[in-house]
Amino acid sequence: MINNQAGVEVNEMSENPILIRPLSDNEMPDSVRVAIASNHEGKLDGHFGSCVQFLIYQVSPENIRLIDVRATTGKEAEIEKNAYLADLIRDCHILYVSSIGGPAVAKVVKHSIHPIKHIGEVDAEDVLSKLQSVLSCMPPPWLAKVMGHSDEARVRFETE
Template identity: 55%
Template structure:
């Protein structure tokens, strides 16, 4: 991939989008994009690609790929065009809230493996409000020696109570739990917006004891929640 022809950020997104497609590497996707919109590849050209154009490019190279997979890959390619904006937050602003980390590649969905996702989006969530308070890059900085990549990633989000992920290995999950973070492995790709709505419904209703605890609910009230949940 010619780094002089495209930005480093776009090159990264092409690599991530390629990983979302079956039997596809960055070189294959790059050739399809080149046929679709021509060189040089620019953000403006990427923004103009639709699903049909991607499917028909290079004599239908991706014609047999499932549309949900292509749609997801396209959202990754375009994710830099609609990057979410951080919102100000000070401890105590949102009583009864929890802090969650979402492992993502496109900034829209929880679609990332814990050990390889491109970013962690950090949200503060209460029953009636959600704020994106940080976006953290889990790549190890140049020159920094790290013995355990998974431990490094877990420590990066250790101020969070819940982690939403598409997948995670057992040893990595143990490191996450050790830091007091509750990992939530999803059965499939879900949008961050939907996950937040589901969490807000739980917070507003009868949260499980572990969630009530991180929300700062008193022990006596947590016992009340537990009795309600078990009938």
């Protein structure tokens, strides 16, 4: 990764470099942080325990921004891989994977990350566009809570 003059990191290890735009505090209100298990740049195609990287996006009703790419290799990964990987994405609210085992789900959920399994290879931004449409309408209460909506705003049914 290198920083260009605009402060944007560029992953230059591929033919099609992806731009990473880090996020400053309070830059995207009403947003969620999403990890995508990936083996190929820009794709949701990775198994949680064996993916090459996690693409980290910040998603709001108006914007989708790639803010980081986290490699899954490292000495720590050799000891307790599922715990290491869950800790690697601990700042995320949602995890999209093509596959994940039961013990790994437990590690992810322990970090308050909501795993979502998506069968088949797909562009990450296609999945995130669908999430974005959910965010812009009426997100489910658990997601509205993550986005910082008040308790009153998350109520879906009137009480009698």
